[in-house]
Amino acid sequence: MSLDALFDPRSVAVVGASADPAKWGYWLASGALAGRARRTVHLVNRRGGGLDGVPFLPGIGALPTAPEHVVVAVPPRQVRPVVVEGLAAGARCFTVITSGGADPAEERELAALVTAHGGRLLGPNCMGVVDTTTELRLSWGDFPAGSVGLVSQSGNLALEIGRLLARAGQGFSRFVSLGNQRDIDAADALDALIAHEATRVVAAYVEDFRDGRRLARTLAAAHAAGKPVLLLTLGRSEASGRAAASHTGALVSARSVVAAVCRDTGAALVESAGELVDTAVLLAARHRRDRTHPGPRPEDHGHAPTPPLRVAVVGDSGGQGALAADAFVARGLDVPLLTEATRAAVSAHLPSRAGSGNPVDLAGAGEADLRNYAHVTRALLDGGDTDATVLTGYFGDYATANPEQADQECEVARALGAAARESGRTLVVHTMARDTPALTVLRGCGVPVYERIEQAATALAHTARLDRTVPQPPPALPSRPSGRGAPLAADGGYETVRALLAGHGLDFPAAAFVTTADEAAEAALLRVGYPLALKAMGLAHKTEAGGVALGVADEAGLRAAFARMRTATGAGRFVVEAMAAHPHAVELIAGVRYDPAFGPVAMVGLGGVTAELLADTALALAPLTPSRARALLLSLRHAPLLTGWRGAPPVDLDAAADALCALSRAAVAHPELAEVEVNPLLVHPGGAVALDAHGVPA
Template sequence: MTGRTGREGDGLGSPTDARPGALDVLFDPRSVAVVGASANPEKWGYWLASGALEGRGRRGVHLVNRRGGELRGVPFLPGLDALPEPPEHVVVAVPPPQVRPLVEQGLTAGARCFTVITSGGAGADEERRLAAHVTAAGARLLGPNCMGVVDTTAQLRLSWGEFPAGAVGLVSQSGNLALEIGRLLARSGQGFSRFVSLGNQRDIDAADALDALVAHPPTRVIAAYVEDFRDGRRLARTLAAAHAAGKPVLLLTVGGSAASGRAAASHTGALVSARATVEAVCRDAGALLLDTAGQLVDVALCLLGGARRLSSPGRRVAVVGDSGGQGALAADALTARGLDVPELSPGTAQALAEQLPPGTSCGNPVDLAGAGEADLGSYARVVRTLLAGGDADTVVLTGYFGDYASANPAQTAEECEVARQLATSVGESGCGGLVVHTMARGTPALAVLREHGIPVYERIEEAASALAATARLAAPVPAAEEPSAPPPPPPVRNGDYETTRALLTTYELPFPQAEFAPADPEQVTAAGRRVGFPLALKAMGLAHKTEAGGVVLGIADEAGLRTAFTRMRAGTGAVRYAVEAMVSPSYGVELIVGVRRDPAFGPVVMVGIGGTRAELDADTAVALAPLTVERARALLLSLRHAPLLTGWRGAPPVDLDAAAEAVCAVARAGADHPELAELEVNPLLVHPGGAIALDAHGVLLR
């Protein structure tokens, strides 16, 4: 039970310390004490103690159970005060009422980190107090209510379940999901470098754990399942840091949204879901948001294996198969997911023709047409030719390879040798990658491919989706620049059009000339004369004016204004009205710009096709606010209806710079005013001559 020496620093760090090594005390402590150890395999204490004992050659391991006993010849000690050395890392697997006293004992004994498997006491407040007490003493806390921590590179296994060794670092709020990911990785010849079960995140949170994985050389791909993002802005910075460090992050989360409950107050609430926000954060940080554990593992294998890092253009794929049907279906699956299956150059096609029987298709896909059955070596020669030809970034081998020895065991050695040649071809190419789709399962040749890092898939759609996701990861990441924040302005007290319009004009967002008047026909008419006809009349105090009959456009004269006012007052009961000049430039496009305050990520800006069809079209793009003009312009051009902005069917393009500046103005206003849960301009009319806001609305935080 010898401990290690010679580590740099104390490996502790503060609760917000993201330095490399700041969580060494969690992942690679000098000594571990498991409190609640058990010799009964039906209890958590058994698996924690058993896993801890696997690292006895690297650190001191102490097992604590006040009732006594032993496991694998190691006696259970009655308490932390009976340990022969201070325990750096204490694993707590005792009933909740005993957690706080146990932590007190651990701090007294010199513990620097606690992994609390059980809940930390009677509710969230007690858990927060526990975490505050631990961090105030200069220690760290994982959990409570977590599944533990594993570092296969440091022989640390403090959790229940099997965790195969590999190059994937996983941070998860779900223990069972981690086990599922582990089993899927193991079946594919991969596993974990580290695993952190976050539990209730009272101290060590997702960003802390991800920071540690970014700084961990054996971790090549980072995976995470996060439900509670806590400080979303900090997490976004961590994702960006991972991208900059060349560590791809694959994220899973839940898709529920509280925004739907505010849909009646604002279009923005209906159009900006929680998942849309996370998607935007991942896109702008260079991470990848996925849907299932299986998809995560498929992409991880692609990143770790022969597909390598696809770079722009990076989407070119060559397909080779021993079946024309499978090759064609593979090409369709790849194309449907946005990848390119290009024609081969004459030189590559000629080189293939010299290797294959007469009549073989030497296009893309390449059909071996029985050449593989006649000579297994043709698989390796064709793949090598395609990788060397420069026509594709990745080769997909689809069909039967890997299964020849199943029907004829005498071919086992030859098929394994061809598998080694395929892997060698990838290494020699220096830039291309190889992905294998096969109907085989668990054969020696597939084991050889996996040993050499070649990803193998049972279904072509899995391979195609993984390649497409990998290509998305290689897309350029926007600059992380945020505009500097001015001094905070005074808060607004009302979210109606008059107040919101006044707020936005201070951010230089243009509006039409307007006057506001009480519900008096003479004052409304006088306002109309000053503004000038034609004009629009709007009832104040309505969330959706058009649907409520609170907007009349194109009023041509005083008589029309009086008639519109009389009907509107009777229909809406509004006590205040806006009399606003009509604006109708040629070739105008209506947009919606909104800012919603996400509980984790703060202000989030949304742009989309606006007007009364905003929710029907649901063509939107999202980013964290505030943002630069360049980023706003990119959001506008990412819309499905972007051709309307750039010139559709001969129409002149709108002023994209003015449109982007207007988006930035709304985003900055929303970011500057935390008292606003939502801020919305709809429509924002953009046209070849500029941009002008025609309506605005705010929702105050309750």
């Protein structure tokens, strides 16, 4: 259902309006009145009174015309009667500020009542909604106008972001406080921002992802629409007994899942409000242009590496230029040596002692003539050697010490803006100045200005990743689990999980499950052969518990190992399994874990007993496709071990990818297992074979 009545209603009624600036009702009422040139505004307070010449009416029923949007700021026990009265009057949208009093079931019933009448509900327990493009201000606090749309589950965080944006010369196009999300949720609000022409950058602070896959589809749609999304969330991870039951549980945190979703959908996961604002300012200021080096899809061209963003650095201090270069390289950007042609163009404006390789040191040329800042910067932008140029140092502060330079410094600032605009490339300024006329000119020309070089570096790094992402909408899940073999998987043990995974196409060595030493010896003789592996069943971490014996060469060794293992573990059931020894093999860990918001999440990493120590993993929503699985394998830090390290032959990546797909298919079909893990998955030049498997019942 449309959210037009939320952002641009024809009429608004504030129920709980107040003339007391210490109360929420005052700020809601005064904000609503600020837009009365565009819409009809009604103020309701049963005790009477008025604000700014507008009288308070006793109830919605007393209004001369029906309100389209009702803002509810009354005590909890009065919320439902107000909503009922509003629905009877024909209201289409309710923003419920009120918090406390109602339990979740009552809030859900309230939302169901509204939606059953074709309406929408924002909240309860929210801070309101703002649309600066429609003169709608139904919230407490100041919301500067700009081109950043924000969806937030924290009101105070929104206020902080607003103040930081204002200091950077930016502001909000829209702001939506989600509250308890009983009807309008993060995905709804983000969809509305994507469709909003005045919103150029979408920002979100989300704690509760609800239907994570739906939100992921929204993030991918935003990227496809050219609306970059910056996501801020909590860093919490689940610390439960289930997490300790497997390596997968320890390696897949809630935040790591969100990071994987952002990577695949083309959103940027940021670490703080400041980082969000720094990146939003750069994204909002960029002139519309074709993306530079968008990069291939991960599955194209053998997963060719995406070229990093190339940055030219120019400054009036050699030290600052060098530190800036370090900051960019540390964040994955490239500071390349300039071509001879560009160096010649730059050197024409520099003293002979100046360095022009990148970083470029003005070496006093700026002090000699402020126009050299613009001349050198234009040469770098027009040269085409780099995608972005960063001017670092003192520019913007000359007029502070010498007011007579104010006009010239502003003139140079305009020239810098023109150089960026005409080149179609990104220009960023880092300066020790603050709030000077020249900086105002720069911001007005669409040039982002930062006080610290790390702000500029982080913003450029996020922007580069966004530009180079080819979004992948989340894979669809079956409408209902197949249920095939569900009772078989219920205990999560190796025997049952092995059968489940083998049924979906995963290879295992020949094996027999036994309870006695005689059965083990018979299985070795007739079915498995020597050398073999003996494993105790019922243990999550067999090696640490003494439940694994490898390379058993004969019957005597088997019986001795069996006796030791039974004493050490107390196990009642064992598996005799053929040894899988392959030259140039690499041990991986592969697993799928059900996330409460995003559903099944596939994980692959370097495996064996060092899986948690190395923590070299890659995640994606399941089920996987072969190309996606292959891309995950090649994204590991230790991927060179798979592609042929120091002359070794490469492993069979297709077989490894097929094994990951089989595991993910099985996990999706069996939601009765909260986690499914294979560790190790032995990949080698001839294929892939699973050597152990484990499940955790939901």
